[in-house]
Structure formats: structure tokens, C-alpha cells
Amino acid sequence: MLALYGHPFSSYTWKVLIALYAGEVDFEFHLLDPAAPDSEHNRFVAANGGPLGKFPVLVDGDNILFESTTIIEYLARHKPAMGSLLPEETDAAIGVRLLDRVFDNYVMGPTGEVIGEYLRPEASRDLSRCDAARARLERSYRWLDGWLEYYPAAGQVTLVECAAAPMLHYAHWVHPIAARHARLSAWHAHLEALPPVRRCIEDARPYRPLFPVPMPPPA
Ligand SMILES: N[C@@H](CCC(=O)N[C@@H](CS)C(=O)NCC(=O)O)C(=O)O
Incomplete structure (x- = not known):
């Protein structure tokens, strides 16, 4: 097993x-x-x-x-x-891998920077680094909102959804996805409602007090 x-x-x-x-x-x-x-x-x-x-x-x-x-x-x-996590067809698979990199590098990357800053002792925190990371997240949100115009947002679970759901979940906690990013907001809600994602959210709930950034996490 x-x-x-x-x-x-x-x-x-x-x-x-x-x-x-x-x-x-x-x-x-x-x-x-x-x-x-x-x-x-x-x-x-x-x-x-x-x-x-x-x-x-x-x-x-x-x-x-x-x-x-x-x-x-x-x-x-x-x-x-x-098998459906990654398309067989070469270019489709490359497109999926590209988005996987976007979520790890340009969504979780800056999210991790904000979290990392808050994990430091308060006296040595540099909140300007958090502002800079949040500005990068905002650029990622804008880019993703444009990308979603061409993405079948309610399709099956692939590597894209596996990467997007957790990274957007925690990114939204450090820098909420504004309503003006309408496609990204709707897709974020769709991802959070998927049964495999729901299960992760519920199983993680007891650990929320570990989250160091002082912002009440949304439900
Ligand atoms: N690129 C790695 C990142 C893994 C990663 O950063 N994992 C974190 C937990 S979310 C970890 O191992 N943290 C403990 C540590 O860094 O020692 C992946 O995709 O698996």
C-alpha cells in the first residue's frame, strides 16, 4: 500500500x-x-x-x-x-506543469515569505518585506484572473487543481483575494468546495492556531 x-x-x-x-x-x-x-x-x-x-x-x-x-x-x-492528473498529450501536459510552477513559485512563494516573517521573533520582524510579498501576490492574482478567462474552471482535478487549492487557500489568509478579481474569486470558491479539498480543510482546522499571521482566517 x-x-x-x-x-x-x-x-x-x-x-x-x-x-x-x-x-x-x-x-x-x-x-x-x-x-x-x-x-x-x-x-x-x-x-x-x-x-x-x-x-x-x-x-x-x-x-x-x-x-x-x-x-x-x-x-x-x-x-x-x-492518470487524469496529468494529460497524456505533450503540450497539454506542459501547460499543466507551467501552472503548477506558477502556484508553487508565485503564489506559495510570497505567501511563505509573509508567514516566515511572522515566525521570527517580533523584535526582528521586517514588515516591509510582508508588504513587498503581498504586492507580488497581488500581481499573481491579477495574472491568474486573466488566465482563468481561458481555463475550463470547473473541469476535473489535475495537477493544476492540486497545486492551486492549497496555495490559494493560504495565500488568501495572508492577502485576501479581492472581489475585483472576479474569476479568481469564483474559482477559489469552487476549489474550496471540491470534496478532496474540503477534506483537507476540515482535517487542518484543529491546527489553525499554529498560523502565525495575525488575520482571522476566513471559514
Ligand atoms: N518543493 C517542496 C516543498 C516542500 C515543503 O516546503 N514542505 C514544507 C511543509 S509545507 C516542509 O517540509 N517544512 C519543513 C522544513 O522545511 O523543514 C514540495 O513541493 O514538496
Whole structure:
């Protein structure tokens, strides 16, 4: 059976969970404990999560993979129920990979910068870095709103939705998606209502007090 090491509050863990839930594939979830670096699960990730011991990590028999995008590509190619996560056709697959990069780099990137700043001791925070990161997020929102004019917004779950849902979820907490981005607002609501995403949101709810940025998260 597949095994996934991760944490229910982690955006990149969600990304893979959404793929697994959408494909209705059986797997074991190995919960990491941020407070117990010496636990068996944490040590496994430290040893197998790449140079920096990051999660999620997927285990499929002898294959151990890290990097959420690579994990999803692997699942799409090796698990028949999950083939639709990545189109077979070359150019369609390139388009999906491009958007995956946009969500990781230009949505989660600045979101992580804001979160990272608030994780510093208050005396050493530089809130001007948060303003700059939020300005970059705003540019990403504007770009995505334009892109959505051409995207089948209510289509099936692919790598695009797996990346978009968690990254927009947390981005919206640090810099709310304004109503003027009408297509992005509507798509964000659509993503949050998808059953695999709903499940991640509910499973993460108990961990919300860990979120360091002082903004009441929307429901
Ligand atoms: N590019 C990686 C990013 C993974 C990542 O940043 N994971 C975070 C949790 S969301 C993590 O491992 N944090 C703990 C750490 O950095 O030590 C991916 O796509 O899987």
C-alpha cells in the first residue's frame, strides 16, 4: 500500500492528499510531529525528504519520492485511477506543469515569505518585506484572473487543481483575494468546495492556531 508522510496543515502535503483523495486510492498517512524531531516518522522524512528533509514524502514499495509535483507525476503515470492528473498529450501536459510552477513559485512563494516573517521573533520582524510579498501576490492574482478567462474552471482535478487549492487557500489568509478579481474569486470558491479539498480543510482546522499571521482566517 502507498504511504504518505506529511502534516494536515502543510500546503504541500495537501497538494498530494488532494490527488490521492481525487483518485480514491488507498494509502496510509504517517503524521509528522513538529514537536518530536526524533519520532520515527520525522526521522524517516529527515532521511528521505531530499537535501533539506522536506515533506511530503511518498513511499510505494521500494520507491521513495519527495517533491509534491514529482510525487503527483509519479502517481499519474503509475496508478491507473490517477492518470487524469496529468494529460497524456505533450503540450497539454506542459501547460499543466507551467501552472503548477506558477502556484508553487508565485503564489506559495510570497505567501511563505509573509508567514516566515511572522515566525521570527517580533523584535526582528521586517514588515516591509510582508508588504513587498503581498504586492507580488497581488500581481499573481491579477495574472491568474486573466488566465482563468481561458481555463475550463470547473473541469476535473489535475495537477493544476492540486497545486492551486492549497496555495490559494493560504495565500488568501495572508492577502485576501479581492472581489475585483472576479474569476479568481469564483474559482477559489469552487476549489474550496471540491470534496478532496474540503477534506483537507476540515482535517487542518484543529491546527489553525499554529498560523502565525495575525488575520482571522476566513471559514
Ligand atoms: N518543493 C517542496 C516543498 C516542500 C515543503 O516546503 N514542505 C514544507 C511543509 S509545507 C516542509 O517540509 N517544512 C519543513 C522544513 O522545511 O523543514 C514540495 O513541493 O514538496
